[in-house]
Amino acid sequence: MSATKATPTEAIAMTYVITETCIDVKDKSCVDVCPVDCIHGSDDDRMLYIDPSECIDCGACIDPCPVDAIYAEEDVPPDQQAYLEINRQYFTERQAARRRVDELRPSLGSDDVRSVGSAPSAMTEGLTPSPDTTLRRALP
Ligand code: SF4
Ligand code: SF4
Secondary structure, three states: OOOOOOOOOOOOOOOEOOHHHHHOOOOOHHHHOOOOOOOOOOOOOOEEEEEOOOOOOOOOOOOOOOOOEOOOOOHOOHOOOOHHHHHHHHOOOOOHHHHHHHHHHOOOHHHHHHHHOHHHHHOOOOOOHHHHHHHHOOOO
């Protein structure tokens, strides 16, 4: 389903954008409320994307999102600006958009989980004092 978006007084139309916190969450709460079915994604995607040519800028998808991933284009935070292009790119170069998402937020696939599990010190070093450290600090 598509909707007429631009009017003569809206030469530069705003759209809504899905950002990083959707990645690997993708619960589709936004899809359920979108009146024009312009939020897309497949099982092969790690996040969903808003088609800027279909979005009617109603804002209905913002509140249902459990991870605050959706912004009006003009409100996208500075550290999420890449997702402006990624949302658009998904509808022209799907694989390129997926690769960009993987670059920005590498997947913790099974291989990565095994890798993390084999190097616990790299993950925890500096975060949790060892019992010895705690004991030394408690001693006079
Ligand atoms: S702003 Fe409205 S039309 Fe656009 S994606 Fe959200 S719910 Fe759909
Ligand atoms: S509601 Fe939020 S987390 Fe869920 S699919 Fe939509 S953008 Fe992603």
